[in-house]
Amino acid sequence: MKKSHTLIVLSIFIFTLVCPMLMGCKKSSKVDAARLNEVIVYTYDSFCGEWGSGPEIARLFEAKTGIKVTFIDCGDGVQILSKALIEKNDPYADVLLGLDNNLTEKAGESGVFEKFKPSNASVLADGLEEELGGNWIMTPYDYSPFAIIWNSLSGIPAPACLEDLTKDIYKKKLILMDARTSTPGLGFETWVNKVYGDKAADYMKRLESSILTMAPGWSVGYGMFTDGEAPLVISYTTSPAYHIEYGEGDQYKALTFSDGHVMQVEGAGLVKGAKNPGGAKKFIEFLISESAQNVIPGTQWMFPSNKNVVLPASYDTIEMPKILK
Numbered sequence: 001m002k003k004s005h006t007l008i009v010l011s012i013f014i015f016t017l018v019c020p021m022l023m024g025c026k027k028s029s030k031v032d033a034a035r036l037n038e039v040i041v042y043t044y045d046s047f048c049g050e051w052g053s054g055p056e057i058a059r060l061f062e063a064k065t066g067i068k069v070t071f072i073d074c075g076d077g078v079q080i081l082s083k084a085l086i087e088k089n090d091p092y093a094d095v096l097l098g099l100d101n102n103l104t105e106k107a108g109e110s111g112v113f114e115k116f117k118p119s120n121a122s123v124l125a126d127g128l129e130e131e132l133g134g135n136w137i138m139t140p141y142d143y144s145p146f147a148i149i150w151n152s153l154s155g156i157p158a159p160a161c162l163e164d165l166t167k168d169i170y171k172k173k174l175i176l177m178d179a180r181t182s183t184p185g186l187g188f189e190t191w192v193n194k195v196y197g198d199k200a201a202d203y204m205k206r207l208e209s210s211i212l213t214m215a216p217g218w219s220v221g222y223g224m225f226t227d228g229e230a231p232l233v234i235s236y237t238t239s240p241a242y243h244i245e246y247g248e249g250d251q252y253k254a255l256t257f258s259d260g261h262v263m264q265v266e267g268a269g270l271v272k273g274a275k276n277p278g279g280a281k282k283f284i285e286f287l288i289s290e291s292a293q294n295v296i297p298g299t300q301w302m303f304p305s306n307k308n309v310v311l312p313a314s315y316d317t318i319e320m321p322k323i324l325k
Helices: 002-035 054-065 077-086 101-110 183-210 218-226 240-245 277-287
Strands: 038-043 068-073 095-100 139-151 174-177 211-215 232-236 252-254 263-271
Touching: 038 054, 038 077, 038 277, 054 068, 054 277, 077 095, 077 101, 077 183, 095 101, 095 183, 095 277, 101 183, 101 263, 139 183, 139 277, 174 183, 174 218, 183 211, 183 218, 183 232, 183 263, 211 218, 218 232, 240 252, 263 277
Parallel strands: 038 068, 038 095, 174 211, 174 232
Antiparallel strands: 095 263, 139 232, 139 252, 139 263
16 A cells, blocks of 8 residues: 555656646647737837838738737837847747838847848849848838928928027927937937037037927827927928828928938848747738838838839928938
8 A cells, every 4th residue: 555655656746747848848839839820020109009000011911811910019119129139038029120220230239130031022122221231130111311300380490401400599499309219319310420420429419409308209209399399300301291191281391401311221120039930021021012011101101112112192292312321
């Protein structure tokens, strides 16, 4: 009886060791199978929000592939990369969407991306991938030059260059975004560095009195601008197309500065160690297809990366400024 009891206890002990291992494998395969029907995308608020490109692109992708897209709002491009770095050893996202050409060096050094060249990459406009480093850690999906947007009904004259923004007439008249959290903020910083070089810090010091606020991201900053809190804001050459499209007239104008401008190219990349790499690759390829790219101009208010997409009439008055290299 004692021996039998010992054998029973031993058997239970062995079972408790082996069974979880077997069940664990079985459970893991179920989780993996479920994840094959979902792509998790880290992105920013104005892409995945109600009026952004994300919801319609997700709907079209699911209709085509049967794979669900779950967008997670990380705030802005800089914050997307920061979150992915924190999770680097056990990534949750399959795709990072919304980093730009001003973050390519950090993105490459981060080690969070797996190189992936879409099979339909030939549809991309010339030069866009090179702006993202030319190494296919990110695939471009939209682009536009940065510009200062001016409310022409504000009674404030339009500045003609970056230096003009430091004048007393523009005191507390300019909304910028924080370069630590926002790609437009980082874009403005890049713009200043291109124009002023080693005197950029001196310029920013002289600009301080003109800045009403440093918003955490584009949505907050541009919202303040359209609410009339300031007549000038950093945004994109393409931004006025939105106001024209929705019958708001042409009072909001993208200014062409004599300094030249810098370009933003936004990209989407495959996360290294993604739980659903197959679905992620399909999503990135779909993102640059005409089906998805037709959504971009009327929701992101940026130029689509697919060279075959026809732009809405609201883009007819958009002029490309000189781009600084």
